[in-house]
Amino acid sequence: MTTSTTSSYRLKKARRTMAVLGAAAIIGVFSALIADTLKVITEHYEHDFVHRLKENKYLIFLLPFIGFTTIHILRHFLFRNKPNKGIKEVIDAITRDGKTLPAYKIPSHYFNGFLTVIFGGSTGIEVSTVVATASIGALSSHKVNHLNKYRTDLVCAGLAAGVTALFNAPIAGFMFAFEVFTKRRKKTHLASLVTAILTSYVLTKYFFYEKVFTFNITEWHNEAFPYFILLGVLAGFNSVFLTKSVLFFKKFFGSLGNDYIKILSGSLIISTMLFFFPSLYGEGYSGIKNLTSVADPESLYLLLPFVIVLFLKPIATSITLGAGGDGGVFAPSLFIGAFLGLITALTLNYFFNLGLIPLNFIVIGMAAVLSGSIHAPLTSIFLVCAIADNYILFIPIVIASLISWFVAHFIFPYTVYTYKAAA
Numbered sequence: 001m002t003t004s005t006t007s008s009y010r011l012k013k014a015r016r017t018m019a020v021l022g023a024a025a026i027i028g029v030f031s032a033l034i035a036d037t038l039k040v041i042t043e044h045y046e047h048d049f050v051h052r053l054k055e056n057k058y059l060i061f062l063l064p065f066i067g068f069t070t071i072h073i074l075r076h077f078l079f080r081n082k083p084n085k086g087i088k089e090v091i092d093a094i095t096r097d098g099k100t101l102p103a104y105k106i107p108s109h110y111f112n113g114f115l116t117v118i119f120g121g122s123t124g125i126e127v128s129t130v131v132a133t134a135s136i137g138a139l140s141s142h143k144v145n146h147l148n149k150y151r152t153d154l155v156c157a158g159l160a161a162g163v164t165a166l167f168n169a170p171i172a173g174f175m176f177a178f179e180v181f182t183k184r185r186k187k188t189h190l191a192s193l194v195t196a197i198l199t200s201y202v203l204t205k206y207f208f209y210e211k212v213f214t215f216n217i218t219e220w221h222n223e224a225f226p227y228f229i230l231l232g233v234l235a236g237f238n239s240v241f242l243t244k245s246v247l248f249f250k251k252f253f254g255s256l257g258n259d260y261i262k263i264l265s266g267s268l269i270i271s272t273m274l275f276f277f278p279s280l281y282g283e284g285y286s287g288i289k290n291l292t293s294v295a296d297p298e299s300l301y302l303l304l305p306f307v308i309v310l311f312l313k314p315i316a317t318s319i320t321l322g323a324g325g326d327g328g329v330f331a332p333s334l335f336i337g338a339f340l341g342l343i344t345a346l347t348l349n350y351f352f353n354l355g356l357i358p359l360n361f362i363v364i365g366m367a368a369v370l371s372g373s374i375h376a377p378l379t380s381i382f383l384v385c386a387i388a389d390n391y392i393l394f395i396p397i398v399i400a401s402l403i404s405w406f407v408a409h410f411i412f413p414y415t416v417y418t419y420k421a422a423a
Contacts, residue, residue, distance in 0.1 A: 017188060020150050023140050024192035027154060028161045028199025031133035035165035035200070036208035038110055038132075042125050045118040046282045053278070060120065060274045065267035067119025068324050071112050072259060075324075079108040086127045086328050087180070087417040090134045090159060094152050094181055101138035101155070105131060112326035117282045120274055122316035124283040124331025126166060133162030137196075153189045156181055157196035165204045167212065169386030170197045172379050179376035180417065213289060215388050220360050220396055227354070231344050231361060232368050232400035236407025238310075238336055239372025242329060243408075245318040246416045253322030266323020273316050277309050280316045284335035291342050291362055296349050303343055310339045329416055333370040334384075341365025363388050364400045371401035372408030375415050 053059055075081060093101045113128025137158030141151035156177040164173035174193055184190075256262045273280055279287030287309075297303055317332040341361035348354050367384035371377040380401050385391050 017191070020147065020153065020188055020192055021195050023147055023150075023154060024157045024195040025199045027133075027137050027140055027158045028196035029203060030136050031158050031161035031196065032165040032200040032203040032208070034106070034110060034132050034136070035129045035162045036204055038114060038125055038129055039166060040208065042114050042117050042283075045114075047286075049118055049120070050278075050281060050286070053281075057275065061268075061271040063119045064121065064270040064274070065263065067115050067121060068263045068267050070119075071115050071324055071326065072263060074111060074115075075108075079104055086131060086326075089131055090155065091181060091417060093134070093138055093155055100151070101131070101135040103135065103139050105135040106139070109135075109326060116320065116325035116327050120270060120281050121320040121325040121327060122270065122273075122280050122282070122284070122313065122332065123320050123325060123327030123329075125327065126163070126330035127328025128326050129162045129166055130159045130328075134159040150188065150192070152182060152184070153186075153192045156184075156189070157192045160193050161196040161200035163383075164197045164200045165208070167383055167386050168201070168204055168209055169383050170201045172383035172386055173197050173200070175378040175382055176376060179379050180374060211389065212285060212387055215292065215359060215363055217359060217363065217388055217390060217392050220357065220393055224354075224356055224360075224396070225399075227344070227348060227356060227361075228364060228396045228400050229403055231341060231365055232403030233407055234340060234344060235337060235365060235368030235400060235404035236372045236411065238314075238340055239333070239369050239404060239408040240412045242314040242317070242332060242336060242369075242373055243412060243414070243416055243419075245314040246321060246329065247419055249315075249318035249322035253319075253324075259324075262323055266319050269319050270316060270323070273312055277305070277312060279309055280313060283331040284313070285331070288335060288338040288362070288366075291338055292359055294342060294346070294358065296346055296358075300347070300350060303346060306339055306343050310336060310343060313339070329373045330370065333373040334366045334387075337365035337367065337369030338362045339365075340369060360393060360396070363393055364396050367397045368400040368404040372404035373415065374417070375405060375409060377401040377405045 049063060089101060109128040109132040113125045116123060117125055134155045137154035138151060141147045141154045147154065160173040160177040163176050164170045174197055177193055253262050253266065313332055313336050321327060341364055342358050345356040345358040345361035349356050363384060367380045371380035381397050384397060385394060
């Protein structure tokens, strides 16, 4: 190869790389706008509806029905009558040649995720956001011919930017793309991820950032190590329960031939649960915030409502998804983990007077259950550290998350994302 040919090849490669990074930066901007606007409007209307429920609690028997019905109408008349399959759609787009994420997936997941949560569906907007932002990456690679070969890189850039914007967690966004979707180590892939993530992070930080939680974490004690391990084991079992619940109810509702029966039965069950346990409404982040003020109980009977909610949340989430709602297991895992951590700490304190710090166990439990649910411990560790806005609990979070992941994987080696493809 001559010097001029080599120089021409290098120049062409450099231009191609710059085009990919430029596309990644644009993807980061649009992903941040989608994630941040969806987060803001969902929180606004969710809080508004919850306030209205305080004025008339029987309204809850109408809201989920309105949500599921509206989603069904949109899906039938606007979004090609195709169901949203969540993260599986993104995995298929990455692993299967010729498979892509059509442009309509952006508004489909955006509006369906919004409608699901604000009308009481017991899930979150995280998965809806991830698929929508991944679709932006797919769209950019489809519209520009010379970016076709970088489709996987740009899809991952979009979903990583979406997670970054939702939680203000750039490392978690990077790890999520790496652990769940592809373990590519090519320079272009890594550079496109970093570019999209940084763009999304800066835009979110300076225009949209608001803490999801305010946790006043100050310390942890070495004596609590055995109980962090115990929490990790319990989190693994709870993660599997969530996964199997989602798979079971999706199969059950899928077997119902009539969509109207699916909507009516699903909304009625969800409404009944929410009527008696309002903390199951939507993402449940307000319920997590309320846990931080719970003190050691004088009687274990006072923990019974928390135990019931811990058991019902996976079922409520599964029915929401099975009946036609849009979402995933991110927010439910954080919710379950918080309740599990609180119950564990308070129970141990009650019987053994250990002086465990409940707040620490709430935060550690969030990471541990998420780790077991999505089989992505690194994502869970850095995501929850970002949510806590400090790394004081980093070591306990690492321990509990790794143990939860190991236990969950040992019991059931699939997630809700991988089960069908792997079976």
